[in-house]
Amino acid sequence: MKPITTLYPVNELFETIQGEGVFTGTPAIFLRLQGCPVGCPWCDTQHTWEKSADKQVDAQTMLTKTSATAEWAELTALQLLALFTEQGFSARHVVITGGEPAMFDLQELGETLEKAGYQLQIETSGTFALQVTADTWVTVSPKLDMPGGYLVRPDCMQRANEIKHPVAMQKHIDALDNLLQRCPPRSDAIIALQPISQRPRATQLAITTCIKRNWRLSVQLHKYLNIE
Ligand SMILES: C[S@@+](CC[C@H](N)C(=O)[O-])C[C@H]1O[C@@H](n2cnc3c(N)ncnc32)[C@H](O)[C@@H]1O
Ligand SMILES: Nc1nc2[nH]cc(C(=O)O)c2c(=O)[nH]1
Ligand code: SF4
Ligand SMILES: [Mg+2]
Numbered sequence: 001m002k003p004i005t006t007l008y009p010v011n012e013l014f015e016t017i018q019g020e021g022v023f024t025g026t027p028a029i030f031l032r033l034q035g036c037p038v039g040c041p042w043c044d045t046q047h048t049w050e051k052s053a054d055k056q057v058d059a060q061t062m063l064t065k066t067s068a069t070a071e072w073a074e075l076t077a078l079q080l081l082a083l084f085t086e087q088g089f090s091a092r093h094v095v096i097t098g099g100e101p102a103m104f105d106l107q108e109l110g111e112t113l114e115k116a117g118y119q120l121q122i123e124t125s126g127t128f129a130l131q132v133t134a135d136t137w138v139t140v141s142p143k144l145d146m147p148g149g150y151l152v153r154p155d156c157m158q159r160a161n162e163i164k165h166p167v168a169m170q171k172h173i174d175a176l177d178n179l180l181q182r183c184p185p186r187s188d189a190i191i192a193l194q195p196i197s198q199r200p201r202a203t204q205l206a207i208t209t210c211i212k213r214n215w216r217l218s219v220q221l222h223k224y225l226n227i228e
Helices: 059-063 077-086 107-115 154-159 170-182 200-213 221-225
Strands: 008-017 027-033 073-075 093-097 119-124 137-140 162-167 190-195
Touching (some): 008 059, 008 077, 073 077, 077 107, 107 119, 137 154, 190 200
Parallel strands (some): 093 119, 119 137
Antiparallel strands (some): 008 027, 008 073
């Protein structure tokens, strides 16, 4: 039986500007959940991979971290909503990321936050079945041939409002083409390329390919601005 109140393992909770994808530039509350088994070698949040019991802390400790650590706090949807007010957040867009947030049932969280007037977005690798509300904006960043051995799910590709593919080399674009053939997204899904780690050659490849294909470019604006 499902628990009545879902507990979410939270690595970070902060307010900033969405730096990636369609909502780039939008003030947003970021909720980063702990745990990811996918294992992308270039992942910029590797501190969220392991969810170990000895790294569990209280909410206050999690909120006042000054560096990226594997510490996480367990919170319910209502506790999170109360924290948004306590922290004085004014954004109405909430980005659920990680880690891999699709490992968790986000239905209750979505319902609670939407009822309070928030719009939700999830950032996911597309390797776990989605448990989100109908109104959640789904950004799938497909992870192909990663060490964890997880496969991108056709149902995630079909649900995606946005497909934001990390690229560094031509073979990553070829792999995306192959995925789009195998698992077609909906016709109105927005496709974007995101250069890996701001590498100049990756950025140049993404620019030329986006122009050629009429795809979007997503450049991780927050890293250029040196903000969270
Ligand atoms: C850290 S992941 C967390 C959410 C989920 N696990 C996923 O992969 O979508 C958030 C976004 O950052 C992207 N990302 C991670 N490391 C990156 C890097 N070094 N350069 C560019 N994008 C990166 C991912 O592809 C994804 O779009
Ligand atoms: N500003 C900002 N925008 C982001 N968009 C996606 C992020 C993520 O880590 O999922 C992220 C992030 O960490 N910071
Ligand atoms: S799926 Fe996302 S969080 Fe997990 S390793 Fe890859 S980029 Fe990092
Ligand atoms: Mg990030």
